[in-house]
Amino acid sequence: MSFTRMMEGNEAAAWSAKLSRAEVIPAYPITPQTELISSLASMIADGKMKAEYIKVEGEHTAMAAAIGASVTGARVFTASSSQGILFMEEPFWMPPGMRLPIGMCIVNRSIAPLGTLRPDHMDSMLQRDTGWIQLYCEDSQEVLDTIIMGYRIGEDKRVYLPVATCYDGYFVSATATPTNVPDQSEVDDFLPPYKHEWYSLLPEDFRMHGRETNMAKARYEVQQAQETAKAVIEEVEKDWKKRFGRYYDGMIEEYQCKDADAVLMTMGSMTGTARDVVDEMRANGKKIGLIKLRCFRPFPREELRRIAKKYKAIGVADRNTSFGSAGGGIVATDLARALYDIDERPVIADFHVGLGGTDVTMNQIEYMAKQTLRAAKAGKFKKAVDWVEFHDLGPVM
Amino acid sequence: MSTDKRFDEYYDRVHLQGGTTCCPGCGGPLLWRMILDAVGSNTVVYGDGPCAMCAIRNIKLPNFSIHFSFAADGATGIVAGLRAKGREDITVVSSAGDGSIGDISLGKVSAAAERNENMIQICVDNEAYMNTGIQKSGLTPFGAWTTTTPRGKEAMKKDIPMIIAAHKPPYVATASVAYPNDLKAKLRKAKEIKGFKYIHTVIPCPTGWRFDPAKAIEVTKLGVDTWVWPLYEIEANILKVNSRSEQKPVREYLDAQGRFRGMSPEQIDFLQGETDTRRKNLLDANGKRLFL
Amino acid sequence: MSSIVRSFRPTVDQKKCVKCGLCQTYCPEGTVILTDEGILFDYRFCKGCGVCANECRVKAIEMVREEG
Numbered sequence A: 001m002s003f004t005r006m007m008e009g010n011e012a013a014a015w016s017a018k019l020s021r022a023e024v025i026p027a028y029p030i031t032p033q034t035e036l037i038s039s040l041a042s043m044i045a046d047g048k049m050k051a052e053y054i055k056v057e058g059e060h061t062a063m064a065a066a067i068g069a070s071v072t073g074a075r076v077f078t079a080s081s082s083q084g085i086l087f088m089e090e091p092f093w094m095p096p097g098m099r100l101p102i103g104m105c106i107v108n109r110s111i112a113p114l115g116t117l118r119p120d121h122m123d124s125m126l127q128r129d130t131g132w133i134q135l136y137c138e139d140s141q142e143v144l145d146t147i148i149m150g151y152r153i154g155e156d157k158r159v160y161l162p163v164a165t166c167y168d169g170y171f172v173s174a175t176a177t178p179t180n181v182p183d184q185s186e187v188d189d190f191l192p193p194y195k196h197e198w199y200s201l202l203p204e205d206f207r208m209h210g211r212e213t214n215m216a217k218a219r220y221e222v223q224q225a226q227e228t229a230k231a232v233i234e235e236v237e238k239d240w241k242k243r244f245g246r247y248y249d250g251m252i253e254e255y256q257c258k259d260a261d262a263v264l265m266t267m268g269s270m271t272g273t274a275r276d277v278v279d280e281m282r283a284n285g286k287k288i289g290l291i292k293l294r295c296f297r298p299f300p301r302e303e304l305r306r307i308a309k310k311y312k313a314i315g316v317a318d319r320n321t322s323f324g325s326a327g328g329g330i331v332a333t334d335l336a337r338a339l340y341d342i343d344e345r346p347v348i349a350d351f352h353v354g355l356g357g358t359d360v361t362m363n364q365i366e367y368m369a370k371q372t373l374r375a376a377k378a379g380k381f382k383k384a385v386d387w388v389e390f391h392d393l394g395p396v397m
Numbered sequence B: 001m002s003t004d005k006r007f008d009e010y011y012d013r014v015h016l017q018g019g020t021t022c023c024p025g026c027g028g029p030l031l032w033r034m035i036l037d038a039v040g041s042n043t044v045v046y047g048d049g050p051c052a053m054c055a056i057r058n059i060k061l062p063n064f065s066i067h068f069s070f071a072a073d074g075a076t077g078i079v080a081g082l083r084a085k086g087r088e089d090i091t092v093v094s095s096a097g098d099g100s101i102g103d104i105s106l107g108k109v110s111a112a113a114e115r116n117e118n119m120i121q122i123c124v125d126n127e128a129y130m131n132t133g134i135q136k137s138g139l140t141p142f143g144a145w146t147t148t149t150p151r152g153k154e155a156m157k158k159d160i161p162m163i164i165a166a167h168k169p170p171y172v173a174t175a176s177v178a179y180p181n182d183l184k185a186k187l188r189k190a191k192e193i194k195g196f197k198y199i200h201t202v203i204p205c206p207t208g209w210r211f212d213p214a215k216a217i218e219v220t221k222l223g224v225d226t227w228v229w230p231l232y233e234i235e236a237n238i239l240k241v242n243s244r245s246e247q248k249p250v251r252e253y254l255d256a257q258g259r260f261r262g263m264s265p266e267q268i269d270f271l272q273g274e275t276d277t278r279r280k281n282l283l284d285a286n287g288k289r290l291f292l
Numbered sequence C: 001m002s003s004i005v006r007s008f009r010p011t012v013d014q015k016k017c018v019k020c021g022l023c024q025t026y027c028p029e030g031t032v033i034l035t036d037e038g039i040l041f042d043y044r045f046c047k048g049c050g051v052c053a054n055e056c057r058v059k060a061i062e063m064v065r066e067e068g
Helices: A009-019 A034-045 A059-072 A082-087 A094-098 A140-154 A184-190 A215-244 A270-283 A301-308 A330-339 A362-378 B003-014 B027-039 B050-056 B073-084 B098-104 B106-114 B160-165 B180-192 B213-225 B250-255 B265-285 C022-026 C051-055
Strands: A003-008 A024-027 A052-055 A077-080 A103-108 A133-137 A163-168 A176-181 A252-255 A262-266 A288-293 A295-297 A313-318 A347-352 A385-387 B043-047 B063-065 B091-097 B119-125 B171-176 B196-202 B232-235 B238-241 C008-012 C032-035 C038-041 C061-065
Touching: A003 A009, A003 A140, A009 A034, A009 A103, A009 A140, A009 A163, A009 A176, A024 A034, A024 A059, A024 A077, A024 B073, A034 A052, A052 A059, A052 B073, A059 A077, A059 A082, A059 A094, A059 B073, A059 B106, A077 A082, A094 A215, A103 A140, A133 A140, A133 A215, A140 A163, A140 A176, A140 A184, A140 A215, A184 A215, A215 A295, A252 A301, A262 A270, A262 A362, A270 A288, A270 A362, A288 A362, A301 A330, A313 A330, A313 A362, A330 A347, A347 A362, B003 B027, B003 C032, B003 C038, B027 B050, B027 B091, B027 B119, B027 B180, B043 B050, B043 B073, B050 B063, B050 B091, B073 B091, B073 B106, B073 B119, B091 B098, B098 B106, B098 B119, B106 B119, B106 B160, B106 B196, B119 B180, B160 B171, B160 B196, B171 B180, B171 B213, B180 B196, B180 B232, B213 B250, B213 C051, B238 B265, B250 B265, C008 C038, C022 C032, C022 C051, C051 C061
Parallel strands: A024 A052, A077 A103, A103 A163, A133 A163, A262 A288, A262 A313, A313 A347, A347 A385, B043 B063, B043 B091, B091 B119, B119 B196, B171 B196
Antiparallel strands: A003 A176, A133 A295, A252 A288, B171 B232, B232 B238, C008 C061, C032 C038
16 A cells, blocks of 8 residues: 655665565664664564565675675665775675676765764765766655665666665655655566576576676676666656656756756755755746756766756755865766867856765855856856855854 | 596586696695585585685585675575575585684674574685785694794684684584595584584695695694594584594694794694693583583 | 696506595595596596595505606
């Protein structure tokens, strides 16, 4: 039976893992993911969900057990954050390299030092080179929908890549929003049982993906899978829309972008706040738009190149840093590279916001929007890299 | 039937292809032939890196390996995956070397023991990081030469079987390829027990221990017969000593290998004393519940 | 094939052999088997380590230098 109620992101994720019929769940707690895995533990203990729940002793083991279970032929779900993602770094590279479609949640939390429990996107973005697909969610509903879609995408034999559903700790993980939980049989219709054509450890059915000895070839194949995933993501999201009536516009969403010269680009929970600011500014006649970047890997290069000529300035809100990088945050750098060689391209600025989980306030977003509008007129931004928190824009928590 | 064909059938029957990339005289493939004979073909093998890999690659049963920092954890996933598929009938044999279990993956094996994972965990102990060129591990014995302990190891060998026994799993044992009937009986027993079973095996390494490969079994036997390598089982916390109580002088074992050549008479006396004490303690505790 | 790697190869005097099977039990590679035709060696994969000759109680197996 489908139902709707207020639900925090972590609980929505647990429901999603249940609906996805995850078979093996290696789980190690870390704030702000903890409620996700304890919800799953309760559901399983109460008999509401059938899965093998492994109470591992550390994140390195969590991912290793995930790999073992996936190779055996089981659908795997796990989750972690921040230091936990770092601790599973060694095995983290294996699912994409081995083409194992494990599903996980990265409940975004910043990375020490300084020690904090609050969110930014460092923990998931530092894994951007690994080959995992990364989708970023704005609220509980999107989390629930994305995890299920993630399995459809990753387990597609044209893709065979693991999928990380990323959402901000606290702002999404512990904030309740209205969430519709679809009916199990409808989800079953959408997501068939997991069967990998290249892997099984059952003696009567033993399959092991061949050991490619040429590194370039092995790497290239993962890259090709990322490229192929773009079309599959669009396909799967359209199917979800048809069945469940909810659509996230695929890899990117253009919001209020009609005849806008200037657009902001956001990811994750700050998008919700940005929508409100953009609505208000639009009501006051300011032609500012918003691009929500939902899919970070594969980076939607082609789609962004196609729409970029409509805009004169893009202000990228980067909730991350990459020290010593070519120019600011990670998303701005990727975007600049994507747009570098098109004929008509917008100017780009990088706004560092929300680092270490500080609130991205409406004032800050308004500031970014104003800078971007100004840049659209002037043909360049005042600053290529702007650490927004250092401006006096009112209280920030 | 041609000789080649006879052997091809033999390799199929023992589930191990002849001709590994292991060194001549390595106890690794020998150990696996014995293990697989005892546990049978309804088995999945999970292995880890270096020396063990050279033999595991030749196993003709479903197998999967990661690196040596992944002892027991991939196997944990496999056990859960098989349970999810309703296939608890399949035996999971997880193996790791001494570098893995003794050092980098000790926590992993401890955790698997604590969770009582339903697997047979084997330690393939050749007493150093051999495949990377003979570097010391936590299970390298006192006085042994390695490239990172060129004057002989100063610290004692970790007693992993007893560490695992302290987790109170259903079954812990030591075994040696020089005593195949004892080894196979232990594997067969472990197969029938549900929960975490740990079997610590020593395999001779002519390359790292420095002796003529032809003496591989001789040297391994001496290890057991001098009580440097006692054979025992701990089932439901009760100790049972399998080694004969007669003891050859430790010196015989040390003299048979080049890696102990640098030991001083005082060090040899010390080692004899330690071995004697351990032997006495094991024999005294024989048949009793350990102090755990 | 393996003669490139081997320095010595095992040979057996089938008349001396008492068919105890210890060579098969202890061969590290599994390249010695006791059959109804006596002891056979798989020279494709034998490494010439000499364990079989060393363990044979009646010295029926002898290691001889590999030709070439």
